[in-house]
Amino acid sequence: MTAEGSAPPERPALGRRVASRRTALSFLLGFALIGLFLSRQDPATLSASWALVKGASPVLYVAAVAVYYTAFPVRAARWRILLRNSGEPAERIPRVRDLAEIIYLSWFANSVVPAKLGDVYRGWLLRRTSGVSWSHGMGTIVAERLLDAIVLVTLMLAAAVLAYGDVLGDALGAGAGRCVRDGLHGTDLSCVLLDLLLLGGLVALLLLVGLLLFARHGPLLARLLPAAAVAVYARFSGALVLSFGRFGRLLALSALAWAAEGAAFWFVGLALGYALPLPLVIFFSLLQAFITVIPLTPGGLGFEVLLAGALALHGLDPAAALAMTALYRTISYLSLVVGGAVVYALSAKTR
Numbered sequence: 001m002t003a004e005g006s007a008p009p010e011r012p013a014l015g016r017r018v019a020s021r022r023t024a025l026s027f028l029l030g031f032a033l034i035g036l037f038l039s040r041q042d043p044a045t046l047s048a049s050w051a052l053v054k055g056a057s058p059v060l061y062v063a064a065v066a067v068y069y070t071a072f073p074v075r076a077a078r079w080r081i082l083l084r085n086s087g088e089p090a091e092r093i094p095r096v097r098d099l100a101e102i103i104y105l106s107w108f109a110n111s112v113v114p115a116k117l118g119d120v121y122r123g124w125l126l127r128r129t130s131g132v133s134w135s136h137g138m139g140t141i142v143a144e145r146l147l148d149a150i151v152l153v154t155l156m157l158a159a160a161v162l163a164y165g166d167v168l169g170d171a172l173g174a175g176a177g178r179c180v181r182d183g184l185h186g187t188d189l190s191c192v193l194l195d196l197l198l199l200g201g202l203v204a205l206l207l208l209v210g211l212l213l214f215a216r217h218g219p220l221l222a223r224l225l226p227a228a229a230v231a232v233y234a235r236f237s238g239a240l241v242l243s244f245g246r247f248g249r250l251l252a253l254s255a256l257a258w259a260a261e262g263a264a265f266w267f268v269g270l271a272l273g274y275a276l277p278l279p280l281v282i283f284f285s286l287l288q289a290f291i292t293v294i295p296l297t298p299g300g301l302g303f304e305v306l307l308a309g310a311l312a313l314h315g316l317d318p319a320a321a322l323a324m325t326a327l328y329r330t331i332s333y334l335s336l337v338v339g340g341a342v343v344y345a346l347s348a349k350t351r
Helices: 012-018 019-037 043-054 059-067 071-084 096-112 117-130 136-163 165-185 189-224 227-242 247-271 278-291 305-311 319-347
Strands: none
Touching: 012 019, 012 117, 012 189, 012 305, 019 305, 043 278, 043 319, 059 071, 059 247, 071 096, 071 136, 071 247, 071 305, 096 319, 117 319, 136 165, 136 189, 136 247, 136 278, 165 189, 189 305, 247 278, 247 319, 278 305, 278 319, 305 319
């Protein structure tokens, strides 16, 4: 920490992390998972899927991209509220446009480096752009992540029941205990889906309980810290707890951001000639966000098998499921890598 304890000692070494052995191994793992998945597909399925992608409507695909990117200013507006709630003076909080650029750069970092380094990089960019202390900014970022996780899992559970009620019924009929024992490595997709939902619900519950305990007993932890870290912890914990003011507005903006990503997937379906039901659209877009949290690979690369499997489990033919997954990931992953690299090279915030 600096003398003030408010920022990291140096800029996060994004370039060095991208070129590191760990990042190379994570990309190899992601591509290996994709290669393994594709090698198990019937050649006719792959050919039909490629034909669907080539025949996709360019206009509707561009609409999907445009709708997806509306989520960034929405998330920026929400972050601005979190910063205001945390006690940061309004004159020091960047504009929505600047916050949206910072969020986009952090998503780019998360797409090229594993373990969510982009969140740390985002706190550094906020510190450098506005003067908000790094520990204070990270408190609001963690608060945002907690809010996202709770909203994401709640919506996923509701959408899963609506979209996969019969499938979950089969899993429960076969025995929930068996599904839990088999875990995520089982061959029964209905059991795997049930396990994912149970795991997600447990995570959301633990996060909510943990947040309540932190709000009540967080100050006690300061007694266990070295004296030099107490001020940093106080800024971080204070920002984290205070960020949840104006909760109704935060929830509305969170739902709007998720709706933008869901609408993007709906347009992808239309571009391929499919009118997808609303529960499936919501579940798929949230599941896509869920896989990006997996820290093993950058941006969840390689776990597209879960997305394609979820679509196939709903009754779509394998070629359509594969085409939708691939086309949507060109927006939610590839466009972040390509567009983020351009913004990273040109933005004054990164130099």
